[in-house]
Amino acid sequence: MVFSCRQCGSCCMYLGDYIVIRRQTGPFTFECESVSTGTSFKAEVDEDKREIFTDFSFPERNPTACPFLRPDGDLLRCTIHRDSPGQCKYFRCVLMHVSDGQGLLLGTVRGTLDLHSDDRGLRTVWEEIVRKRPKDDGEAEPWIASFLIENGYHVD
Numbered sequence: 001m002v003f004s005c006r007q008c009g010s011c012c013m014y015l016g017d018y019i020v021i022r023r024q025t026g027p028f029t030f031e032c033e034s035v036s037t038g039t040s041f042k043a044e045v046d047e048d049k050r051e052i053f054t055d056f057s058f059p060e061r062n063p064t065a066c067p068f069l070r071p072d073g074d075l076l077r078c079t080i081h082r083d084s085p086g087q088c089k090y091f092r093c094v095l096m097h098v099s100d101g102q103g104l105l106l107g108t109v110r111g112t113l114d115l116h117s118d119d120r121g122l123r124t125v126w127e128e129i130v131r132k133r134p135k136d137d138g139e140a141e142p143w144i145a146s147f148l149i150e151n152g153y154h155v156d
């Protein structure tokens with residue numbers, strides 16, 4: 001299960017209060033703060049994203065978005081991919097897509113290891129998972145995948 005970010009940008013659309021530019025130090029360099037962790041970081045806009053970064057109409061229209069988010073065709077891109085803070089780099093919105101034997105998507109397991117599903121059968125299995133899963137999240141992730149597969153689900 002390798003997480004692949006689709007660069008939809010939805011996880012960055014409401015992070016304007018959390019990724020804050022404290023000072024601009026050059027045309028494309030900034031001193032910033034990750035407010036949720038209280039850590040400072042320096043960021044330079046990636047060279048290949050400077051053209052899209054300098055269009056400020058998107059942050060003007062979307063003041064709740066992270067100040068480094070910009071549209072690029074159909075995508076919303078992080079323009080400081082190289083220098084973005086650790087919690088951004090390692091964020092995974094969806095860990096598993098859970099389908100039935102015919103490939104019908106029944107639900108998703110989010111990065112916080114909770115289930116999003118309206119399927120009654122899957123939700124019942126999930127209650128058992130919650131009771132039995134290892135406490136440690138790192139151990140729980142492969143354990144949950146194995147448990148779902150043992151119960152007839154397809155996981156990717």
Ligand code: SF4
Binds near residue numbers: 006007011012091
């Ligand atoms: S981590 Fe998920 S929500 Fe965020 S941009 Fe990637 S696919 Fe979209």
Ligand code: SF4
Binds near residue numbers: 069
């Ligand atoms: S720094 Fe990049 S990945 Fe992090 S919230 Fe901003 S746009 Fe998203």
